[in-house]
Amino acid sequence: MKIDILSRSTTLYSTKRLLEEAKNAGHKARAINVLHCDIKLEKHKPSVYYHGERLPVPDAVIPRIGASITFYGTAIVRQFEMMNCFTTVSSQALVTSRDKLQSLQKLARSGVGMPKTVFTNFGEHTDEICEQVGGPPVVIKVLEGTQGIGVNLAESLEAADAL
Structure with missing residues (x-):
């Protein structure tokens, strides 16, 4: 099986391990x-080019798309999907996972x-919001943060109000 691992770097531990295990299983894998x-x-005629050369369609792609390149990475995964290539994570799943x-x-x-x-979009009723989840302590998250x-x-309540 020919497997392309979509990653920003072969020095990333997860990418290295995926390459090793794919090769150990007898597959042709590349990052x-x-x-x-x-x-x-x-x-x-959907196609993907890499360094200016058209890529042959692999049997599968394994997306390792970081949060900072979600939009671009998802577009590339979607293109492989259009080429009827199996992907371990769909482009829609990537988008959903980041939201x-x-x-x-x-x-x-x-x-x-x-x-x-x-x-909520209105943080001035912190006491009511905290009450809805059972009161402090509460975890407060921003929608855009990662890791x-x-x-x-x-x-x-005072700490929640301050946040």
């Missing part, structure tokens, strides 16, 4: 820096257990 890819849009609110809404709709969550950035623990 493709998604930022060096171009897509060609043409009627019924905290949409992810929580889908999890709640599917019946997945999760902490009570309130989404723990923008996550705060408020031990009291």
Whole structure:
């Protein structure tokens, strides 16, 4: 099987391990820096170019798309999907996973257990918001943060108000 791993660098631990394990399993695997890819849009002929050369369609792609390049990386994954290439993570799943609110809404709709969550655009009624989730301590998150950035623990109503 020919596998392309879409990653920004072969020095990333996860990318190295994926390459090693794919080769150990007898597959031909290579890392493709998604930022060096171009897509060609043409009627019924989707294609991806890498360093100016058209890529042959692999049997599968494994997206390793960082949050900072979600928009561009998702476009490349979507192009591979248009080429009927199997992908371990769909372009739509990538977009959804980067949207905290949409992810929580889908999890709640599917019946997945999760902490009570309130989404608001009006932070002046902090006491009411905290009451809706059972009172302090509460976790307050911004929608745009990743990897723990923008996550705060408020031990009291006063701390929640300050945040």
